[in-house]
Amino acid sequence: MLNVGLLGAGRIAGVHATAISSHPGSKLVAVSDINTAAAEKLATQYRAEARTTEAVLNDPAIDAVLIATSTDTHSDLIERATAAGKAVLCEKPVDLSLARALECRKAAAATKRPVMIGFNRRFDPNFAALKTAADRGEIGKTELLSITSFDPAPPPVAYIKVSGGLFRDMMIHDFDMANFIMGAAPMAVTAVGSSIVDPEIGAAGDVDTAVVTLTYDDGRIAVIKNSRRAVYGYDQRLELLGSQGLLQAQNMLENTVVKSTTSGVTGAKPTYFFLERYMPAYAAEWAGFVEAVNGGKAVPVTLDDGIAALAMAEAATVSAKTGAPVKLASVLG
Amino acid sequence: MLNVGLLGAGRIAGVHATAISSHPGSKLVAVSDINTAAAEKLATQYRAEARTTEAVLNDPAIDAVLIATSTDTHSDLIERATAAGKAVLCEKPVDLSLARALECRKAAAATKRPVMIGFNRRFDPNFAALKTAADRGEIGKTELLSITSFDPAPPPVAYIKVSGGLFRDMMIHDFDMANFIMGAAPMAVTAVGSSIVDPEIGAAGDVDTAVVTLTYDDGRIAVIKNSRRAVYGYDQRLELLGSQGLLQAQNMLENTVVKSTTSGVTGAKPTYFFLERYMPAYAAEWAGFVEAVNGGKAVPVTLDDGIAALAMAEAATVSAKTGAPVKLASVLG
Amino acid sequence: MLNVGLLGAGRIAGVHATAISSHPGSKLVAVSDINTAAAEKLATQYRAEARTTEAVLNDPAIDAVLIATSTDTHSDLIERATAAGKAVLCEKPVDLSLARALECRKAAAATKRPVMIGFNRRFDPNFAALKTAADRGEIGKTELLSITSFDPAPPPVAYIKVSGGLFRDMMIHDFDMANFIMGAAPMAVTAVGSSIVDPEIGAAGDVDTAVVTLTYDDGRIAVIKNSRRAVYGYDQRLELLGSQGLLQAQNMLENTVVKSTTSGVTGAKPTYFFLERYMPAYAAEWAGFVEAVNGGKAVPVTLDDGIAALAMAEAATVSAKTGAPVKLASVLG
Amino acid sequence: MLNVGLLGAGRIAGVHATAISSHPGSKLVAVSDINTAAAEKLATQYRAEARTTEAVLNDPAIDAVLIATSTDTHSDLIERATAAGKAVLCEKPVDLSLARALECRKAAAATKRPVMIGFNRRFDPNFAALKTAADRGEIGKTELLSITSFDPAPPPVAYIKVSGGLFRDMMIHDFDMANFIMGAAPMAVTAVGSSIVDPEIGAAGDVDTAVVTLTYDDGRIAVIKNSRRAVYGYDQRLELLGSQGLLQAQNMLENTVVKSTTSGVTGAKPTYFFLERYMPAYAAEWAGFVEAVNGGKAVPVTLDDGIAALAMAEAATVSAKTGAPVKLASVLG
Structure with a gap:
């Protein structure tokens, strides 16, 4: 039994x-x-105790912590929790600052405690099934990946301002998805973006619509499309072209009812x-963490x-400003 | 080159x-x-001559005739045309009267000329593909066939009155489709019908909505659904369940555009x-006739x-009135 | 808080x-x-007590009981539980014998305790959405209902023998679905059936493939198709034709991945x-029961x-043997 | 009646x-x-005469010519035909050389004869329906266009070598489609490409897989994906995101049959x-040309x-080599 503390x-x-x-x-x-009231309420609901983070x-007696606090606390809490011997x-x-995240990794690595990052979409049954099919070679050698990822509506501009920008706040899920599906990080990133959904997002220095192209050293290509607004709902799709076919993971629908009329x-x-x-992906993500920690195996998302x-x-973020491709190696220093 | 006379x-x-x-x-x-004006017009359009039927x-010089006149003339014209040595x-x-159709068959058979009946739906690429897949054994042994066949709108009641009724006028296509797909005629027919679309159709002695169940001597079952009105368009679908799967032939759509909105x-x-x-089925039907006649082979629909x-x-028609199943043998005498 | 005893x-x-x-x-x-061991195990898993039914x-302290025992005990337990003042x-x-079920109804009615029957499919989100759309008049006046209900594989013949037959054991869900969607019981029932999936089922006196037509006093028609075997999975679909359109509830799929290859x-x-x-339907069914019982309202399925x-x-069952339609009134006596 | 000469x-x-x-x-x-034999054959088939181009x-007596010769002759023939007073x-x-095409435009413009370019895809019923829906404002203000355009199999490398490269030979259709749908030319073009389908295509100096991003001066973005190989067939799809929804034009399928099995x-x-x-698009394209020429209206594709x-x-082509975005204005000089 894994005893868990929830931060946030x-x-x-x-x-x-x-x-x-x-x-x-x-x-x-x-x-x-x-917010101690919030902690009390959630604790009561799940028959747990409200406590300080310390x-x-x-x-x-606590084996693991789940960090679900605001982004600016993540690196600190990872460091403190791993130093305290917890699985995380x-x-x-991880952080809005890459430099800070690299420091955090160094500190956490020293503790040898498992640290998993919550890229929940890897555990979506549809994306996971696509990945499994691709890994089984069902479409041969993979060549071209497309990720469509549209939110139903933009967040408040106040949130946008502290979010780190669309690429760090929203597309980061899709960057991880590309890494998951392609099984490798890209060589270079080329981005274009604009604030066509809401000019106030542009005024706040961010974009709300963006297309990013990723190129890989073996010639493969991936393209990610993001929009902060798709009025018809959360649009989350993948397409992977290979030498022997195409795999698509399509949207989940609210129900299976179809109406035919003159319209x-x-x-x-x-x-x-x-x-x-x-x-369902959050549940599967947690199951993956528990299985890894209890089994002494590597966590599925590091x-x-x-x-x-x-x-x-x-x-x-850099490429969207300069227009030029940015090599990943140059960013990682 | 097959020289053709078109009657109608x-x-x-x-x-x-x-x-x-x-x-x-x-x-x-x-x-x-x-209507000689109509004959003139059609003939001109296709660089043919308008003539009397005689x-x-x-x-x-005419090798074959295509009979597209009103139903009450079909038997006579088949007899006259085959007697004149034409392929038909x-x-x-064939006729609204089964007895008359049986006479016609006898007369035509004596001439040994090929007579094909225009069940064009057998030549629909979708239904034909389903039939081919079933015959290849792709779903194993066939067990249960469903035919959905809805017209977009009912014909005028004046037409209904001379049509012979829904079963002879409309569902006859589906009876032939069942025979085509199942490769056999049924043992018994059970029908229910009502005039729920338009009470005037009921007043004229006909039904506009009907379900017919066909049972086969090997235990297979088929069910046909007809409605004179489907406001969303012509609904023409097949489903065939077999021991190893299901085959469905779905509707053709006006185009492939899909719109996602808040609705x-x-x-x-x-x-x-x-x-x-x-x-496309009419063209394929004609090609099948030409190929059979020119090649001295059996016509594909006899x-x-x-x-x-x-x-x-x-x-x-009988079963819809009595409620009881009617054996096909009893009708054929 | 509703305190619940689970029988079975x-x-x-x-x-x-x-x-x-x-x-x-x-x-x-x-x-x-x-099976007291089974009761112990289930009770432990859910922190409840294993007890005798008595x-x-x-x-x-127990407000309600859920009866999930074998069919032959249902009527007795409904009578005993309602007599003991429980909601059920x-x-x-209800029973394999209609006569026994009618007695049970009489006894239960005398107690005035709520009794709900577990037709879980009414709570399926897809079927419920179709029903809501129909009730809102989205397809006008309803005319023709089709229910497709195929199990993935037949049960053991030993089960078939005590099941009461396909119509009481399997199609009963679809009869209730027809009543739910149509909002009325039919006037007459016409059935055909055969044992084409497995001759042993026929030898046991049952059918494994059946088509039933229901006719309503207002002219509407419903048709139900059952098969004990659909190798591709549980096939559960509805189609409802109305004067202004068609509603279909399609199958839920294992995931949304689509693969395009040369095949x-x-x-x-x-x-x-x-x-x-x-x-999800079982959870919604239970929620409906709790809401009705706690709120003193009529249960959603009586x-x-x-x-x-x-x-x-x-x-x-009678019609499948005689071939003739059977009036529901004649069965209810 | 428009009398037509066909070149090629x-x-x-x-x-x-x-x-x-x-x-x-x-x-x-x-x-x-x-190839005079080819001209003879085609002429005979359509009851026309084989002649020299001159x-x-x-x-x-010839009002219009249709130029369907090899690409390197297009500019010359447009100039000669318009000079001879023909509609084209x-x-x-138009040409593999932009400079040559610009000269051709100048010469043709001087004649005031109509010249239409055969971007047939604008006349595809699906793409045309999407365009119509967008122009009617059915998805509000357009924001992000995606074009998927994959050929079933790469052409011979010998063809690749004289084709002008993927961007001029294959993606040129998609560039026109973007212009058609967006109703404007982009401000800048960013391309990535690789030869992952066939290394011989890379050895010939071309790419076989490419992603191009187009940015517009009003903030809109378009992305085009090309591959020379999609083994499952010709993959031709559009997606257009707008402020009030999404429009998709999906593939045409060989037929509507669907098979459900254990697989x-x-x-x-x-x-x-x-x-x-x-x-059907070629027929509609020609109808558009005839209507414009006979009606003295502007041709639909200039x-x-x-x-x-x-x-x-x-x-x-330039961007794929440098990695940097290329402004369209800089190319047009």
Whole structure:
């Protein structure tokens, strides 16, 4: 039984609390949050205790912590938790600063404790099935990957301002997805972006629509499309062309009802947002963490994976400004 | 080169005129119609001559006739044309009277001339592909067939009154389709019907919505659903369950455009009616006739096929009134 | 908080135990089963007590019982539980004998306790969405319903022999679905069936493939297709034609991955069987029961609904033998 | 009646001959080709005369010429034909050299004769329906366009060597499609490409897989994906994201049959190549030309459109080498 402390009590922490409690091999012991009322509420709901972060980290009975606090605390908490001997599952991104994330990796590596980064989409059953099919060689040698990733609606501009920008905040999931599917990091990143959805996002120095091209040293290519707005729902699709075929992972729909009228043939929309679409993925992610920690195996998404995605976001941010491709090696220094 | 006389100059005759003229192995020589203006017009359009039916049948240079006149003339014209030595392709049904159709078969058989009945749907590329897959054993042994066949809108009640009723006029296509797919005629026919689309159809003694179940001596079952109205277009689908899988032939759509909005995900409607859906089938039907006649081979849809479908329509008409199953043998006498 | 006793500890009881435990308004208190080891195991898993059925029914602290025992015990247990003042959710069917079920209804009615029958499919999100759309008039006046319901593989012949036959054991779900969607019981039932999947099923006096036609006093028609075997998975679909369109509820698929190769374009199979397909429906069913009982409202699926479906199964069983339509009124006596 | 001379007698000329002959407002009068046997054959088939190009251009009875010769002759023939007073429909591209194409435009403009470029895909019913829906504002303001355009198999390397490269030979269709859908030329072009399908294509100095990003001065973005090989058939799709939804034009399939087995649910492949997919588009293209010329209206695809696409191909060719974005203005000089 893995005894778990949950750092953070916001919306995504609630999702993780459900996953931790529902898993037969883990138990939610404690919850901490700077908002103590929120911590109390979540703890009560799952029959756990509300504590300070310090108390969670100092409790030798706690085996693992799940970090679901704000991004600016991730690196610190990873360092403190691993130093305290805990296994860690930390929400993405590792940090907004690549330099800080690299320091964090160094510190965490010294403790030899497992650190997993919460790229939950790898655990989506559809994307996982596509990956499995590709790895089995069902479409031969892979050549060209396309990722479509549109949010249903943009977040408030206040959030945009502290988010680190679209590439670090939103596309980072797609960078990790590219690394997952392609099984390698790209050589270079070329980005274009604009603020066509909402000019205020542009005024805040960010983009809301972007296309990024990734090139690999073996000649493969990947392209990622992001938009902060798809009014029809959360649009999350993959296409992978190979020498012997094409694999596509399509959207999950709200239901399977189809209506034919004089206006056409209408089916349901995609599920609305990440909570609807990726709820099973959060459970599978947690199961993967528990299995790795209990079994003494490597976690399925490493801190290195978190840093690779962050470096790509950094490269894309630069490329979107200069127009020129940015080599990943140059960003990683 | 097959020289062809076309009997009839209505809408469906126009479809056949195109097929005859476009085929490299046939030539439209003459057109006849009781409406001589219509015959003139169609003949001019296809560089053929307008003639009387008698003149067409007496012309030794004419090898084949296509009968696309009103149903009540079919038997007579098949008899006259075969007696005149012509190969015949006659629109369905052979006759509204099964007894008359049986006489016609006898007369035609005596001439040994090929007579093909125009069950064009056998030549639809989708249904033909389903049949081929089933015959190749792709779903093992066949067990249960479902035919969905809905017209976009009911015909005028005046037409209904002389049509012979839904089973002879509309479902006869589906009876032939069942015979085509199952490769055998059923043992018994059970029908239910009602006039729920338009009470005037009921007042005229007909039904507009019907379900017919066919049972086969080897235990297989088929079910046919008909409605005179599907406002979204011509709904023409097959489903065949077998011991190793299911085959479905779905509708042809107007185009492949799909629109996702807050209202759902909307694609195009099925093509509107038989002219849109089955135009390629009419050309393939004609090609099949030409190939058989020129090659001295059996025509792909025989007068026997026409009589089998007619007998099923007769049985269904009786069953819809009594509620009881009607054995096909009892109808064929 | 609704305190619940679970009668039965087999596979389906386990599904209900999860639903009861996961619902915030109900608590699993006790489990009984003639197999006491099974009861112990299930009780332990959900932190409940294993007891005798008598002890469960006699415990005043228990508000409701869920009956998930073998079919032959349903009527007795409904009578005993309602007599003991419990609210009841009983798995379908009420009984294999319509006469016994009618007695049970009388006894239960006298207690005025709520009795709900477990027709879980009404709670499937897809079928429920179709029903809602139809009730909102999105396709106008309803005319023709089709239900496709194929199991992935036939049960053992030993089970078939005690099952009451396909119409009572399998199609009963579809009879209830027809009643749910059409909002009325049919006037007459016409059935055909055969044992083409497995001759041993026929030797045991049952059919494995059947088509049933239902006619309604307002002219509407429904058709139900059942097969004990669809090797590609659990095939559960509805189609409802109305004066202004068609509604279809299609299968749930294992995932959304589509592969295009030289062999064609291949997507995932339907989810395998009822546990995969209807798991969310069991949770929604339980929520509906809890809401009704706690709120003093009518349960969403009544004992009358259970009896209506059973009467249709009875009628179909007779019709499949005689070939003739059977009036529902004649069965209900 | 438009009297037409056809320059060229190869495969695509045959497609055009059918379109010209089938159109009620045009007549194929003469065919020329350096391969006189091919010209004779094609002329005979369509009851036209085989002539020299000179004889075609000098015949005052010929109103229009269709240029379907090899690319290196296009500019010359456009100049000669317009100088001879003919209306011209010329296959794409105008020329492999942008400079030469600009000269040609100058010469042709002086004659004031209509010159249409054969970007047939604009006339595909699916793409045309998407364009119409977008222009009607069905998805609000357009933001992000994606074009997927994969050939089933690469051409011989010998062809690659004289083709002008993937961007001029293959993607030029997609550049025009972007211009058609977006209603504007882009500001800049960024390209990446590699020869991962066939290293011999790389050895010949070309790429076989490429992604091009187009940026527009109003912030919109388009992305084009090309591969010389999609073993499952001709993959031709569009996706257009707007402020109020998404439009997709999907592939045409060989038929509508779907097979469900233990291996999954398999539908037909996309139609194989451009002749299968775009045959209706060639007919519609010709109809558009005839209507414009006879009606004295502007042709639907102008020589300027041909030059815009060629300039984008030029820009992409440069960008694929340098990695940097290329402004379209810099290419047009």
